[in-house]
Amino acid sequence: MQVVLATHNQHKVEELRRILAPAIPGLEVLAYDGPEPVEDGVTFAENALIKARAAAAHTGLPAISDDSGICVDVLGGSPGIFSARWAGPARDSDQNLQLLLWQLGDVAAEHRGGHFTCVAALAMPDGTEWHVTGEWPGQILTERSGAGGFGYDPIFLPDGYAISAAELTPNVKNEHSHRARAFGKLIPVLETLLEA
Template identity: 45%
Template structure:
């Protein structure tokens, strides 16, 4: 069993990774741990200017502290009408307490006069895998959508109730978890990371098709 620490306290993210791992074929023998399993790690710095910088910063801190491979994601919402904000500040858009309700309220307030056709947005996820020996790997995923005028659905977390996908006529908050885990930005990034993990765990004697990184 290959153990990876997810550099997060967010159990919603942990459940998504576990579900994607179980659904992936061929299955990979991965045990996911989280920072809740390592209470001695209390404060991770994430002061980078990009999702990639922050993901690597968190993963390397955990891998160094625990001596175990660590994976971190830095993900967030980029809204065209706000010049790409909230971006790397998505979790603390309305304050350092990382309050989902207040973040959503602030986003709706800023977009209250923006028409539907100009509410384009995308969720971005960058995954960084840091190995104790210093090796590092990255994967990125994007999911495009629109910002709804009000929250819909109680599934997911963060901005999910506001992120509307026209092709499904639902927000992330309304989609079944199984479907979201197939089409989300995190799912896209994770599919690419699975390719890298397969290479690390089971080196192939013959070339295998690599997803578009």
């Protein structure tokens, strides 16, 4: 069975292939090459579904997508859905990370809690839809640590670890991340479709 992954972000394509391929033999995850829809939703779920619907309509295939971001407690859950554009429309990951570090510069360690959130969505060409949520709790570090991962990974210390998300091996990250948790909940739905 083929599903299209509604993103132009190659990091996400690779990460989701590593998460889904071992769990669902026979599932082929295709990269999306169609137009990027306007993400004008005000929640992770709305934006994930906007992308999945657009990809399903464009390709005629089942489409999966996600919307994710980092949510900082002391900032009332921000950057949240604005994570990719936190420092402006250029979507510059380095500038986003630097701005967040600056905003939290005077915040004490006990108030630096937060989590990554991911909503995974599946849209079928017939209009049937699902969405599920995964969260990865932790703390926001005071400086970068590690060169792996992407986005805010170098400043995120997951609960239960002494190293940043950017220092985790891809296998560990793919077992425990917000994206792994969300798509793990979507796997039974995909398996049911594969059997149909």
